[in-house]
Structure formats: C-alpha cells, structure tokens
Amino acid sequence: MATSPEICVFGAGSIGCYVGGRLAANGATVRFIGRERVVREVREHGLRLTDLHGADQRVPAAQVDIDTAPTALDTADLVLVTVKSAATEEAGRTLASRLKPGASVVSFQNGLHNAQVLRDLLPGRTVLAGTVLFNVAAQGQGAFHAGSEGTLDIEQHAVLAPFVDAFARAGLPLKQHADFGAVMWAKLLFNLNNAINALADLPLKEELSRRAWRRCVALAQREALAVLDVARVKPAKFTPLPPHWIPGLLEMPDAVFAVLAKKMLAIDPKARSSMWDDLKAGRKTEVDYLNGEVVRLGQKHGVAVPVNSRIVELVHEAEAGPRRAWTGEALLAELQRAKSSTGA
Ligand SMILES: NC(=O)C1=CN([C@@H]2O[C@H](COP(=O)(O)OP(=O)(O)OC[C@H]3O[C@@H](n4cnc5c(N)ncnc54)[C@H](OP(=O)(O)O)[C@@H]3O)[C@@H](O)[C@H]2O)C=CC1
C-alpha cells in the first residue's frame, strides 16, 4: 500500500461530502463518486465543512477529485459507502465490479443491514458497519454543516489501522466497538425520531423542545425497547442515561427537559433529520429500514408494534403526498389511538 492510502466516498451527499471533505481538508487522499448535480456543485465551489463549534475547513475546487463515473473504485484502499439504504444494493454491485484486491469497505449508513447487504455482494472482502451520530445538512454551493455533536462509531477491525490517523487528524476519530449489533440498535432507537421529525416538518431543536413531539418519540422507543427485551437484544449506551431511561426523559415537561437534556438540545437551530431531507426532496425515505425494523422484529417475536407500524404508514402517506400538516398533539393522539386499538 502507498504511504497515503486512498479513500473513496461512494455516495457524495451530506455525510459523504462532510466526512470525506474533512478527511481531504486534513491531508488524506480522498476521491468522491456522486450524482451529476453534486459533482457539478462541488467542481464549481469546492467543499466547505463547518460545525456547530465553529470549525470551518475548505477543500478548493481544484483539489476535489469527484466524478459520476466510479473510476475511483479501481484504486481505493477503503471505500466509505454513504448512500441511502435503498441504494445500497446497487452500490454493492458497482463495488463488486471494480474494487481492487485487498480494498475494504465501510457502510456509514443508518439502519441495521446495509453492511450485510454489501457483504453478500462482496464475498471475501472485509465490509464493516459504521454509524454517524452527528447530523449533517447540505447548505448548497459545496457547503456541508455538522449541526450536532457525535462520534463516528465502527466495527473493530485490523484493516482500519492504516486509516485511523487520517480520521483522527480530521477531528473525526473512529470509535471502534467489538459488539456492533448493540451499537446499531442504539442508533436505530435514536433514529426513531427521524420519522417524527419528518412528519413534524420542523427543525430538530424546535421539535425536541416540545413535549408532544417528544412523547411521540417516547412511544416509538418504548415499543422498540419492549421488542428488544423479548428478543434479548441489549442496545449500547450512547448517552449518560441507559437507553431504557430515555423515553422517561423525553416525557418530562419542557422546562425540566431543557435542563436535563441540555446536550441533546445542543443542535444547530436549522438542522433537520435525513428523513426530512428525503420527504422535502420528494424521495422515498428510509422509514422501512428504521421503524420498519422494529415492526419486523416485533412480528418475529409476537410482540404488538402498533405505534411503529402506524408511523411507517404515515411516512409512506407523506411520501405519496400531499403532506398532512401535523401538530404534535394530533400525531400523539393518532399514535395513542393506534396503540390502544391493539390493546398494547
Ligand atoms: N444526513 C444526516 O445528517 C445523517 C445521515 N445518516 C445516514 O447516512 C446515510 C447517507 O445519508 P445522507 O448523506 O444524508 O444522504 P444523501 O442523500 O445526502 O447522500 C447520498 C448521495 O448518494 C447518491 N447516490 C446514491 N446512489 C448512488 C450511486 N450509485 N452512485 C453515485 N451516487 C449515488 C445519492 O443520489 P440520489 O439521491 O440521486 O440517489 C445522494 O446524492 C443514510 O443512511 C442516512 O440515514 C446518518 C447520520 C446523519
């Protein structure tokens, strides 16, 4: 391997441009593969990567290697897959046709099974699951803003050794874990807010500052946690409070929550969930890969999952449009109705 191993971002969007951009801005060799719209934007403006602590880093246009053609796969030592879940299979097929021997792959995506989808398409390769805990918003003209705190978590593996320094230099150290199933479930519990945020049509900070919306999230999380208990899955602890205590915290009155959950509310006032981005852009969302996983696990173990089932339906309705304008109270009543109709 050359002294500077080559990293390829497959799926140059919010996460791919931000993570890859930070790596490139701090000396790593990074090549990006993306859609025509993003390629044009980044070729014109370069990349600007900002965060809520005031970081402001740039990669000039002339120094960004970005293309719609997947030629960067021919020389990459590590590929970061950052497409939405529905695009993973197609990404995997493209990777399978071009990856050089010895190259490894990381899925930095939400959901539980993207890394496995890639593994099945890339037999014999090391494919690692990763999660991104922070939010990134595309702001146009090559600017990507990380609007909340969080780590890059990843399955522990020796293939990461040549890349660990590059991520640390970029200010995005890789937090390696032996039991990644527990981490993915903990992230999925967080991501149950994505659908509520998308239906609320509000910035995350505003949504999470209002109790009615938080009670919707708590309902979805309590149901998921009950399923996990029966399935004997213990989600990892991401926050000072264990996952089973988070719904109780979410249900607190606004003034109490504002004090106890200060860190949770340390979000850029404009940041929204990636599912809101999808609804806004008229794309299909990842709801089947998030709340849908709770529904599937509940069905497998005979546990009623009316709340997450209803949320999946409501997001699919919103994808088909026209969008219903929900209030927190109306959505909460809708989810409570769904819950009581099954006696759950
Ligand atoms: N945004 C966020 O704050 C966070 C997102 N995540 C997760 O990270 C993952 C990526 O999300 P995000 O960055 O927001 O998604 P984006 O939609 O912003 O970026 C993905 C990009 O990849 C492109 N793409 C898809 N398939 C291909 C392909 N075959 N070749 C080239 N480009 C392709 C997409 O284009 P097109 O849309 O045309 O398919 C899109 O431009 C998701 O799983 C998300 O849930 C996790 C934490 C936070």
Ligand SMILES: CC(C)(CO)C(=O)C(=O)O
């Ligand atoms: C970071 C978080 C939890 C919220 O933005 C997210 O994963 C997403 O938007 O998909």
